[in-house]
Structure formats: C-alpha cells, structure tokens
Amino acid sequence: MDRYAEQRLFGLLARGSAALVVGVLLLVVGVTLYRGGMVFLTDPAVVITPPGSRYMLDGGGGFLHAILGSVFIVVPATVIATTLSLSTAIYLQSDYSSERTSDVINMFLNVLWGTPPIVYGVFVLTIIIAVGAQTSLIFGTIAIAIFQYPIMTRYADEALRAAPDAVKQASYGLGATRFESARMTVRAALPGVIAGIIMGFARGIGDAATVLFTAGRSTQMPGGPFDPATTLPILIFEQAASFNAEVRSHAYAASFVLIVAVLSLIIVSKLLAGRFARFAPGGRHS
Amino acid sequence: MSTGTQTERGDGTRLERRLLLERLSSYWLLGAGLFAVALFSLIVLTLVQQSIPIVSEHSLVQMLTSSNWDPAQEEFGFLPAIVGTLYVTALSMALGTPIAILAAIYIAEYAEGRLKIVVSSFIDVLAAIPSVIFGLVGLIVVVPFVGDYLAPAVGAHSIGLGIVTVSLVMAIIVTPFMISLSVESLEALPDELRESSLGVGATKWETTRSVLLRAAGPGIFSAILLGFGRVFGATIVPAMLIGGQTTIPESPFDAAETLPTLIVNDFGELMSIPLTQSALIFVGLMLLVIVWLFNFGAMLIRRRLQRRWQY
Numbered sequence: 026m027d028r029y030a031e032q033r034l035f036g037l038l039a040r041g042s043a044a045l046v047v048g049v050l051l052l053v054v055g056v057t058l059y060r061g062g063m064v065f066l067t068d069p070a071v072v073i074t075p076p077g078s079r080y081m082l083d084g085g086g087g088f089l090h091a092i093l094g095s096v097f098i099v100v101p102a103t104v105i106a107t108t109l110s111l112s113t114a115i116y117l118q119s120d121y122s123s124e125r126t127s128d129v130i131n132m133f134l135n136v137l138w139g140t141p142p143i144v145y146g147v148f149v150l151t152i153i154i155a156v157g158a159q160t161s162l163i164f165g166t167i168a169i170a171i172f173q174y175p176i177m178t179r180y181a182d183e184a185l186r187a188a189p190d191a192v193k194q195a196s197y198g199l200g201a202t203r204f205e206s207a208r209m210t211v212r213a214a215l216p217g218v219i220a221g222i223i224m225g226f227a228r229g230i231g232d233a234a235t236v237l238f239t240a241g242r243s244t245q246m247p248g249g250p251f252d253p254a255t256t257l258p259i260l261i262f263e264q265a266a267s268f269n270a271e272v273r274s275h276a277y278a279a280s281f282v283l284i285v286a287v288l289s290l291i292i293v294s295k296l297l298a299g300r301f302a303r304f305a306p307g308g309r310h311s
Numbered sequence: 312m313s314t315g316t317q318t319e320r321g322d323g324t325r326l327e328r329r330l331l332l333e334r335l336s337s338y339w340l341l342g343a344g345l346f347a348v349a350l351f352s353l354i355v356l357t358l359v360q361q362s363i364p365i366v367s368e369h370s371l372v373q374m375l376t377s378s379n380w381d382p383a384q385e386e387f388g389f390l391p392a393i394v395g396t397l398y399v400t401a402l403s404m405a406l407g408t409p410i411a412i413l414a415a416i417y418i419a420e421y422a423e424g425r426l427k428i429v430v431s432s433f434i435d436v437l438a439a440i441p442s443v444i445f446g447l448v449g450l451i452v453v454v455p456f457v458g459d460y461l462a463p464a465v466g467a468h469s470i471g472l473g474i475v476t477v478s479l480v481m482a483i484i485v486t487p488f489m490i491s492l493s494v495e496s497l498e499a500l501p502d503e504l505r506e507s508s509l510g511v512g513a514t515k516w517e518t519t520r521s522v523l524l525r526a527a528g529p530g531i532f533s534a535i536l537l538g539f540g541r542v543f544g545a546t547i548v549p550a551m552l553i554g555g556q557t558t559i560p561e562s563p564f565d566a567a568e569t570l571p572t573l574i575v576n577d578f579g580e581l582m583s584i585p586l587t588q589s590a591l592i593f594v595g596l597m598l599l600v601i602v603w604l605f606n607f608g609a610m611l612i613r614r615r616l617q618r619r620w621q622y
Contacts, residue, residue, distance in 0.1 A: 032516035035413075039421055042413035043430055046490070049483050050437040053448050060451060112343030121340055132610075133347045139537060139602050140354075141544020143571045147595035148354045150578075151361050154588075171350065178347070202333040207340075224439065231441025234546040234571070238578055258443040262547060265447050280444050291439055295432075 054284065061281025064274045071278050076244050088279050090246045094254035097162055097247055098240060099229045102169035106177050106229075107222050109170075114181035115207045120193075137175040142234035145171050149239045162247050162254040165240025172235045173225040180221025181214075188214040216297070223294035227287050233258035257283045358596040365589035374590075380557040380568075382577065382587040389594070391559045395567035398474050398560060399481060399549060400542045407482035407489065408535055412524075414486070415493035415531075420519055431494065438487040446551035449480040454552065462564050469564035472554035478563075480552060481542050489538045496530025497523060529616040536609035540602045546571035570594050 064071065074087030113134075117127045149168040153160060192213045196206040211218060233256070241253025242263065257279050264276035365374075369387055377388030418431050457479070458471025469475070504526060508518040524531070554566025555576050568576070574591050 028514055028517060032514045035516045035520075036421065039413045039417035042410045043417040043422070045410060046414050046437065046486060047430060047433045050433050050440075052452070053437075053440065053445065053483075056448050056451055057444055109343055109346060112340050113347055116340040116344035121337065122344060126344070130344055130347050133351045136603055136606050137347065137351055139540045139544075139606050141540075141546065141571060141598050141602060143544065143546040143574055144354070144358075144595045144599050147574060147578075147592055148357055151357050151592060174350070175347075202329055204333050204336040205329070207336075227439050231439075231443065233441075233443050234575075237575065258441055258547070261443045261447055262551065265443075265450055265551060276447060280447050283441060284444055287439060287441060288436065291436055 054288075057277075057280050057284045061277040061279075061284070064278040065281050068278075071275060072282060075246060088257070088260055088275060088282075090243070091255050091257045091260040091279060092282065094162070094165075094240065094243070094247050095230055095256040095258075098165040098236065098254060098256055099169055099226060102166045102173060102229055103222065103226045105166070105170040106173035106225060110174050110178035110221075110225075111181050111211070111218065113174075113178045114185050115211070117182055118185055118207070118210070120203050120207065134175050134178055138179060140175075142172055142232055143237075146235045146238050149235070153239065158251075160239055160241035160253055161251045162240060163250040165236045165254060165256070166250075168235040168239040169229045169232065172232055173229045176228055177221050177225035180224060181218050184214040184217025184221060185210055187217060219297050220294045223290050223297070227290045227294075230256075230290075231258060231283065231287055233262050237262070355596075355599065358592055358599060361589060362593040362596050363589075365586055365593050368586065378559050380573075382584050382590065385586060387586070387590045389570070389573075389597075391557055392568045392570045392573045392594070394559050395474065395553070396543065396569040396571075398563065398567065399477050399545075399553075399569055400539060402474065402478035402563060403481035403485060403542050404535070404539060406478060407486045407538065410482075411486045411489035411534075411538070412493060412531065415490045415497060416519055416524075418490070419494045419497035420515070420523070431491075434487045434490050437483075438491065442484055442545070442547050443551075445480050445484050446548045449476060449548065449552050453479050457564070467562055467564040470554070470566070472552055473566045474553065474560055474563045477549050477552045477569075480548050481545055484545070484548065485538045485541050488541060489534045492534035492537065493527070493531045496527040496534070499530070500526050525620045528620050529613040532616060533609040533613045536605055536612070540605045543605070544571060544598055544602060545569075546575060550575045570598055 071087040072092070073089050076087065076090050113130070116122055117130060119127075122130070145168055149164055149171070150160075153164055158164070188210050192209050193206055196209045201209070236256055237259060240256060240259070242259060243253035243255045245253075247254035261276045261279050261283065264272050264279070267273050267276070365387065374387050374389055375393065376390055377386070378390040379386045379388040380391060414434075418427060418434075422430055453476050454471035456471075457473070457476045458469050461475065462469035462471075500523060504522055505518055508522045509515070513521070549569045550572045553568060553572055555568055555572065556566035557568055560567040571594075574594055577587060578591055
C-alpha cells in the first residue's frame with residue numbers, strides 16, 4: 026500500500042471512529058428519550074405519584090420517592106464535597122503548600138479519583154455496621170460526598186491553576202493576606218469552579234454503586250435523615266430487569282427524568298461558564 | 312485628633328481580625344489538604360481490618376485459585392469472578408482503545424472549527440451520562456442484538472446476557488473518557504512538531520503516526536491505563552448485563568461474574584453468614600489495590616516514556 030492510500034485509509038478510519046462515537050451517543054440518548062418519553066406521555070402522573078405498597082412487584086404508584094431521595098441525598102452531598110474540595114484545591118496552590126507536599130497529596134487524590142465507586146459503598150457500609158446504624162439517607166449523602174470529592178477537587182484545582190497569576194500578585198501587592206488573595210483567585214477562577222461543581226453534581230446524581238448499600242433500597246417516601254431512601258439510579262437498576270412490563274416501564278420513565286436532568290445540568294454548566302466569565306480578569310463583559 | 316486615634320484603633324482591630332481569619336483559615340485549609348490523605352488511609356485501614364477474618368481462616372492462594380463460590384458452605388473461590396473481570400476488561404479495552412485513539416486523532420488533528428466543537432461536546436456529554444442509563448439501553452438494544460444476531464452469527468448460543476454484552480457497553484462508557492485525555496495530550500504538542508515533519512515531506516498521516524503519537528504517547532498511554540481501571544471497577548453495568556453465573560465462563564458469550572458484581576449480588580442477602588461479609592470486603596480491598604497498582608504503573612511508565620520519546 027502506498028503512503029497516500031494509507032493516509033486515506035486512516036483518515037477514513039479516524040472520521041469513522043468519531044462518527045461511531047457520536048452515533049452511539051445519539052443512539053443512547055435517543056433510545057432513552059423515546060422509550061422513557063412514551064411512558065411519560067401516556068402517563069405523566071407516574072413521575073409524581075407516591076409509591077404504592079407492592080411497588081416493586083406490580084408497579085403500583087410512581088417514583089416521586091426516588092426523585093426526592095436523589096435530591097435529598099445529592100444536594101447536601103454536593104454542598105459538603107464543594108466545601109472540602111475547594112478548600113483542598115486552595116491548599117494545593119503554591120501559597121499554602123510546597124511543591125513536594127502538593128505532589129504527595131495529588132498522588133493520593135489520583136488514587137481516590139480512580140477508586141471504583143463500589144469501594145466507597147463498601148467502606149461506608151462497614152462504618153454503618155461498626156456504629157450499629159442502619160442504611161439511611163444520611164449515609165447515602167456521606168458516600169456520595171466521598172465519591173464527588175476527588176472529582177470536584179480535580180476540576181477546582183485545574184480552574185485555580187489556570188487563573189492568571191496577575192490576580193495573586195496584584196492582591197499581594199495591595200497587602201492582602203493569603204486567605205484574601207486566595208478568595209480573589211477563586212473569584213477569578215469562578216467559571217471553572219462552578220462548572221466543576223455542576224459536573225460533580227451530575228456525577229453524584231447518576232451514580233448507583235455508592236448508594237446501593239448505604240442509602241438503603243426503600244420503596245417508601247424518605248421520612249428523615251435517618252430513614253432509608255432510594256435514588257433514581259437505584260430504582261432504574263432494580264426495576265430494569267423486572268419481569269413485569271409495567272415495572273420495567275417505570276425504569277424507562279425514571280431514566281428519561283434522569284437523562285433530562287443530567288443533560289440540562291451540562292447545558293447549564295456551559296451557559297454559566299460563559300456568564301461567569303465576566304469575573305475573570307480580561308473576561309467578557311455582559 | 313480624636314478621629315485620628317479612632318481610625319488607628321479601628322485599623323488595629325481590623326488588622327487583628329484579618330490576621331485571625333488568616334490564621335484560622337490556614338488551619339482549615341491544611342486540614343482540607345490532609346483530608347485527602349486521611350480519607351484514603353481510613354478506607355485502606357478499614358478494608359484491611361475487615362478483611363482479616365477471611366484471610367486468617369482461608370489460605371489466600373486457595374481462595375484466589377479455587378473456582379467454588381458457595382458462602383453457605385464456607386467455600387470462597389474468587390477465580391470465576393477474577394476470570395470474568397479479566398475477560399470483560401480485556402475485551403472492552405480491545406474494542407474501545409483503537410476507536411478512542413482514532414477518534415482522538417480526528418478531533419485533535421482533522422476536525423476544524425464548528426465541527427470540532429460539536430464533536431468534542433458530544434463526547435463530553437457521553438462521558439457525563441450515568442452508567443445505569445447505559446445499562447438500561449444495553450438491556451433494550453445490546454442484549455437482543457447479541458442474543459439474536461451476534462451469537463448465532465458466530466455459531467454460539469447466548470441468552471444475550473454475558474461477557475460480550477458487558478464488554479460492548481463498557482467499551483462505549485470508557486471511550487469518551489480516553490478520548491478526552493488523549494485529545495488533551497495531542498493538543499498540548501507544539502505546532503513546530505507538525506510543521507517540521509510536514510516540511511520534510513511526510514504526509515499528514517505519517518506525521519500523526521510517527522511523530523505526534525510518539526510525542527503524545529505518555530499521555531495517551533496513561534489515558535488507556537486509567538481506562539483500564541475504569542472498566543475494572545465498573546459495577547452497575549456488569550451487574551445489569553452479565554447474568555450472574557458463579558462458574559468459570561467457557562466462551563465470551565457465557566454469563567459470568569466480575570469482582571464488583573460479586574459484591575452487589577451477594578452483599579444484601581448474605582450479610583448473615585459471618586465470613587461472607589469479610590470475604591466481600593476483601594474483594595473491595597483487592598479492587599482498591601489493583602487500581603492503585605494501575606495508577607502507580609501508569610505514573611512510572613509515563614515517566615519512562617517521557618524520557619525515551621522526548622522531542
């Protein structure tokens with residue numbers, strides 16, 4: 026094969042691969058929206074009906090409890106994870122730690138980042154057993170927060186690193202303390218930080234492995250922080266393989282809700298990143 | 312005069328407040344920095360401590376090589392799950408890696424302008440979709456495809472659930488992740504590299520193959536290894552699609568079990584059997600250690616390649 030034929034072949038292969046990946050995305054989103062949307066359109070009430078008592082068996086009632094469970098678990102978890110990860114990311118900047126310390130901490134963060142979510146689930150479950158508690162909403166929150174922490178720290182760290190050094194120099198030049206200067210840097214890096222928080226939220230709301238054993242597999246409305254709860258991914262996971270077609274259809278409708286939520290979060294994060302660009306020095310004014 | 316002293320005093324307390332805030336915040340931030348280390352150590356220590364009962368009662372070698380998994384009879388053979396995990400990981404990486412690298416080349420080197428933005432944001436979206444949704448679409452689309460078309464086409468029998476199905480879906484999940492890391496390392500290369508290679512008469516593909524892929528090699532390689540770790544620890548998709556069979560799979564179309572699905576399938580019901588809990592926590596520990604080795608290996612190889620493939 027002469028070199029130009031090889032060039033054409035691999036050019037085609039590269040284009041084909043990209044097209045395949047895009048095609049797969051369209052297929053996945055399309056199938057979810059179509060199958061879920063069908064259920065959704067024929068019976069929109071399924072989303073907000075409280076669950077019935079024989080819910081997993083005959084599909085009585087909808088999945089409001091899972092939506093509420095997701096919100097009650099993931100919103101506090103994201104708040105906790107944001108606080109911790111932003112603080113860690115600030116600490117990793119050169120003002121607070123030496124290059125060596127931040128290298129070591131980064132190594133641990135990388136390992137945490139690669140840790141399979143199921144390991145976090147098992148870890149929190151052993152804590153639950155150790156303190157003699159039962160699986161509940163609050164432990165689901167802890168598990169999700171641990172899961173989000175390394176992801177969000179990476180986003181925050183990257184955003185802070187990309188912030189212009191002039192911000193720091195200017196604030197120190199005006200006599201700011203380290204903390205005041207760090208606040209200005211965070212402000213300058215806000216688009217990236219916010220995008221990271223939203224991505225962390227999206228990852229948290231979509232994860233099932235961490236909450237499977239920690240939040241419980243409740244079919245009831247979550248009553249309080251110490252009651253078992255369920256989330257949308259757990260519900261989809263449990264109902265998708267059901268033999269009852271009606272129960273299965275609920276999994277489709279739930280995945281419709283979940284994918285719409287995640288897609289809108291991504292769009293919001295892109296829009297916000299643009300909006301917050303005005304905080305960045307030299308950024309767009311709107 | 313009085314106003315002067317007042318401002319001085321005002322400045323004094325204000326400065327004290329600022330310094331106090333500075334001191335308190337630096338303690339908090341130090342704590343947050345150490346939190347990453349503490350969290351990891353706590354996870355490892357907990358898992359090790361909880362794994363001690365099973366390791367002290369059963370020989371490690373015997374557990375890792377026995378294929379008999381029957382917790383009720385106190386038989387803990389991890390081999391079927393290990394084989395299943397290796398099978399799934401190898402197959403999904405074999406399917407996903409070439410496509411990921413080629414697609415990354417397309418985005419970094421071929422695509423331009425709007426098309427590039429569109430394709431790369433599609434890939435970002437693909438990376439953010441919850442894996443449980445991939446599992447569901449797998450059940451709707453891939454299971455009948457494998458069971459009714461793919462398996463009969465190669466003369467195998469399959470109910471649709473099994474290693475091939477999981478691998479196809481996992482390849483889809485892990486690809487966008489590898490693409491975006493590879494695109495990053497390709498785009499970090501200086502343009503002079505492309506210009507000088509094209510300048511001596513190489514074609515665009517020859518430049519990509521012999522110059523760019525080498526220069527970006529360390530980055531692409533660690534992207535692949537991190538992808539490995541992803542597939543290896545994947546839980547929800549295998550749990551939905553692998554069929555849960557605690558024997559060693561004979562063909563890739565067989566139902567099987569992976570280490571994470573072992574945890575998912577057995578944790579709920581078998582908590583009452585004392586050693587099972589310890590055995591399953593031991594599985595968690597194995598996952599953690601292997602992922603840690605992947606990370607460590609990725610770091611080492613990356614450094615070596617960086618030295619060898621300097622430009």
